[in-house]
Amino acid sequence: MAEPTPPPATQRAPVIEPGHTFGSVTDQISSIVLTRPTSNGWFVGFGIAFLLTMMLLYAAGYLFLKGVGIWGITIPIAWGFAIVNFVWWIGIGHAGTLISAILLLLRQSWRNSINRFAEAMTLFAVACAGMFPIFHLGRPWLAYWLFPYPNTMQYWPQFRSPLVWDVFAVSTYATISAVFWFIGLVPDLATLRDRSENRAAKIIYGILSLGWRGSARHWHRYETAYLLLAGLATPLVLSVHTVVSFDFAIGIVPGWHTTIFPPYFVAGAIYSGFAMVLMLAIPIRKIYGLEDFITERHLQNSAKVMLATGLIVAYGYIIEGFMGWYSGNRYDAYTIWNRFHGPYAFWYWSLLICNLIIPQVLWIRKLRSSPFWLFLISFDVLVGMWLERFIIVVVSLQRDFLTSSWGMYYPTRWDWAIFIGTIGFFLACMFLFVRLLPMISIFEMRTLLPEAEVKE
């Protein structure tokens, strides 16, 4: 990753504040789960998130009862919010895997304090994403038909369809993310088992820790497996959003049928994912007093990744516009014109301002290191990336080849209820996670201390 202005190494904020020992790192992180009383703020936050989750359940229940007609989808725009939100959520998940796998392989040790909750974020974001295609099926109780299994209908999936590839990509991604996260937790669960005073907690953490005792043989195999998993998750994460982009790019709809989609989707995914990481990290480090572990360096690095991927996304927009003109294809050209001047022009201009213009302030070092501004810019990027998916899904389908098949899409309150409901579900999961599990990897933090090095 090219850094715009690399400051001298001595001036850089440290990855972990000096003065910590193995014991103090362990105590500070595990006390959040074990001894710190649950604050009123946690209950209020969790309560709101829980109510939104209930709204999701209500809306999904009504959807199952009535069918997808309660949404604003119609021909020609049959995909609507369901697919917009699916792509948005799964993109957010990508930053977690990038931090935990790719930065591990690149030996970026600063990742050690943010990988745990970034992985949790991935898991919950993929859970939110996975709901949408199933809701969108119309008969969601038959979702298992997506998988190849012997059945009395003598029917099998059609493996030449990108939608089937997507089933495999997303389910593999969900499984591997869950396993990666859990296996990273095992040694820390053993720490909680040994530190916990409460008998019930001791038993639960004891079961979850699988009897981990930190034997040198175990650590050796553990590290090998972890590294292999990181090596496998790296191409996996790149493949997932590539396959998601195939859902569009393999189709012939103007605005979808382009080869730039895979890299442009992956960059967009990481862009929005880091925005979500920052939006979670900034309040968490403040509330739980973790500024020693999640330092200014982490915020700065995340901001730089956001800036770099944002520029790749900008390149994608420029190439899309260029190809619309250069291809000489009137339908492609019209799609671009329609974005700027059509009925959804307001949203396209908003997208350009949110995704291209505003994030450029990250070039300024002062703003890049201010948690307050980073929080706002991250929110802006998340909105921008959601708009991008809205433009790709809706504006491309809205006006394709024949004017007789043009149409409009207006989301209904049920579209919004399910979308906002998944945000509530995501936040409720995050609230439970920070309360019940160590949100920073304790054992990986120990390895960052100078004492962890074996001196010859």
Add this chain to the structure above:
Amino acid sequence: MKRAPVYGLMAEFDSPTALVEAAEKTRDAGFKKIDAYSPFPVEGLAEAIGFHHDLVPLVCLIGGLCGGIGGYLLQYWINVWSYPVNIGGKPYHSWPAFIVVTFEMTILFGGLSAVFGMLALNGLPMPYHPVFNVPRFAFASKDRFFLIVFSTDPKYDAASTRVFLEGLHPKSVAEVPD
């Protein structure tokens, strides 16, 4: 075979450097059946206790190959033999279209084999283990480092092994009841 009433002798250290040194000295003294415990992976510790054969990569490779080959054959069998559908005159065996699922199945089975293989080779989950009988061992998951000589070691002797371990300047030495 009747097991000894004592599982081993355990010495406690306060730094990874001390533990690695002690483990090397113990191996040099001729003890074969030893193990070390640390709150985080310590570089060189596995070699110091004489652990060299890590089978996890092999398990992962076999799992990944099975997943990839199985995934491809599944698609081939379905789209060519069991349920052939003519789409736009394209061949039934359109291999480029099968690559994505083959790739995903390789990753899925490779990843799961690495993790479950690691757990199986480590003998986990194992909720009870004799080392947990030592009260100080609770710090093995915090900031203490332990070295154990198993009582099954041919050189093991309750008195002389204890003297040897105490010569390594540990913070404490404890007998591990079985």
